[in-house]
Amino acid sequence: MSGHEVPHSSGTHAPAARAPALACDAHIHVYDRGFALVGSPDAMLDHATAGDYRLLQRRIGTERAVVVQPRVHGTDNSVTLHAIRVLGAARARGVAVLRPDVGDAELERLHAGGIRGIRFTLYTAAQAMTDFSMVEPLAHRVHQLGWHVQLHWSAAQIAAHAALLARLPGTVVFDHLARLPLPDALSHPAYEVVSRLLDNGRTWIKLSGAYLDSRAGARGGYADTTSVARAWVRQAPERLVWGSDWPHPTERAAKPDDAQLFDLLSQWVPDAAARHRVLVDNPARLYDFPATANPENPE
Template sequence: MTAAAYQPVYAPPAGACDSHCHIWGPTDRFPFAAGRPYTPPDRDKHVLTALHRRLGLQRTVIVQPIVYGSDNAAMLDAIADDPRNRRGIALLGPDDTDAQLLRLHEAGIRGVRFGFVKHLKRRPDLAFLRRTAERIAPLGWHVQLHLDADQLDELGDAIRSLRLPVVIDHMGRVDAALGLEQPAFQLLLDLVRRDERWIKLSGANRVSAIGAPFEDVVPFARALIDAAPDRVLWGTDFPHPLSRHPVEDEALLLDLLPQFGDAAALQRLMVDNPTRLYGF
């Protein structure tokens, strides 16, 4: 995002939710974890609030970024500013107790993210994934998975076996250049047609092969909406960590949405579905 800001053309419906965004900093208050895979600039809760005000988004789901590891303090601080309209997705460590999980729930956490993408040097620990899923299911939480498209085959059985809602990030990070018939996207469609398997139509700048305004992702988003109209979500992915293509302004992502579907589809995508999953 540059200093120049666009005014979006598309006005989202009342109660619209950014279901995938992050905050970084301020680092003098919330220092990043040692051994992090990258060091981003400060993009704190005040920057995020100003962005959402400009875009007309009233609800927020903050996803814990890997640069903080399992120290969720910065995210929890942001949620506490508006607990009615903000929720969070945490990263957990192997030693987190049930009492800690309950405190996270009371603070607005509704899921746990697992990052398996190769460029962040994440390897799937399926035993930890299954143990965590069993522990969080009684809280009504879900598992959120960030993976590469070529991992959908490897991880498909594990995803299908989980007995709680599963959310897959960024349209499965498929490559738009490979078309709708690519095996990875067909696997993704098969997964999201199943009950309690959700998909985020975020990361257009990650999926696009051509860059802004990212219109080559539209057929993929429409196919996913057709496959699971009541289990699709949307988010800005602000501030776009390690993005494939730059995002000059998040208004460009918002203005892509009318190509995804009609007003009823966008009402589900922006309001009804996140309300149900995150408990707004």
């Protein structure tokens, strides 16, 4: 397909690689001024609604999406529930941000709305909606629903909280290649922590956020990320998912090219069958997507 302009994405061309049917973008955020905002207004992004995201789907060819609650909308997950409805209940899921005082009725409402996990974005603790003391109690609460716990932590935080991580029940998902620093990702203590957790069969990693730790950058094709991505592929190909991280909220000065990011997956996962697993089979299992696409109108 030919490319076109998409808000918060550089370039206009389509990826060289063709997305398989039911391919999932397992990490996006939706920002919408129609919903309550918290914290600094500078964190808000315009032209980043669910409707805007559909343009990216058409460009890169993905059909399913996982909407991750952004910091600017706090713990009111209405914006994420709305995005799921807009994108289609059979083709979208969500990851919420919660505090321990959330009621059982609210958890049930969120589950019915397509939420399948909760996220702790503690990489920059000063701006976080949650803290480390909330992780374990909330993990036990959502485990009863079959949800996972998604973590955006620094490598240093992962290493420092290894004991906590080992105690968590249920499924744990590490964001953005587990945020291991480059170029010595595989020698960082956090690599051993995450690798040991992968052996428990309940730990997943998102192949996403190449630009967050790459020193090579877009001009260098993010080539320095390949060694850590392939290490995860070798260890647990059945527990990896891919995400664009659109609208790339950390990248304010220059937005990445989402076609380049999608094509990078072919370098990270050279085997076509394994890529299909990452894009289709694995997210279907992790996020509880239906076995086949529902022809419903996503409106």
